[in-house]
Amino acid sequence: MFLAIVAAAIAGASPAIAQDREQVKLVFEHALPNVEGKRMAAVLVSYPPGSKSLPHRHAASAFIYAYVLSGAIRSQVGDDPAQVFRTGEGFYETPGSHHRVSENASDTESASLLAVFVVDSKDGALTIPDKDAAPR
Template sequence: MRFPIGRSFAAAACAGLLLAGGYALGQAKAGGDTVKPIFAQKLATMPGKTMTAITVDYAPGGSSAAHRHADSAEIFAYVVQGAVRSKVNDGPETVYKAGQFWYEPPGARHSVSANASTTEPARILAVIVASDGANLTTFEK
């Protein structure tokens, strides 16, 4: 089984570890975030769609580079620990604290995704529903 995930959201295959954008999954990157797959499951009641769950851990002061999500991807992000700054499309930059969530519509541009603290770590759980095999995330150059 292969997780249909893009550069930052690469996933582990059952037989081994995939590489994504030059980073091994679970390895902290220069941006200060670490992505870990939880599961990917094709949806029986929605043919052609897969639900994927990942965690993103942000080091204190860490962030993800600006990126876009697939035109078929709907994302629900839940803050598990700490606080995260997020700006999606033309919406305001918002700080979400543990226990809060936000929604990202299909094709969303995520210009800010960062730990709101410079001293404490943060973690989000992202649940993504997208077309089977979609490249979920494309980083801007």
């Protein structure tokens, strides 16, 4: 559902705003047959040059592994320092983590990552923007 909302928001936004924000596409989702009550989902997150995500959390049960497919992604999870991950590198988020920074580290090159979630089947939205995060 979140992905549909994001897609609708991007489609209805002006071109200047759409370029400032990441694009999210669900590429895989399936129940885990050997782990009752869990599912796996994968999303492709594409960042135009200079774009970023709003600060957010993920579904409370979500364990996430993110793999950088292209470019460089700056990420800060919780109180850890921000780090830049480049093509071929990855990072993870434990359940309940707060993703404070997620952005393209370049103002001139695009970047993308594949985020793989293992999450409770009953959890709906994979990503929940912070309530106080102001949309641009």
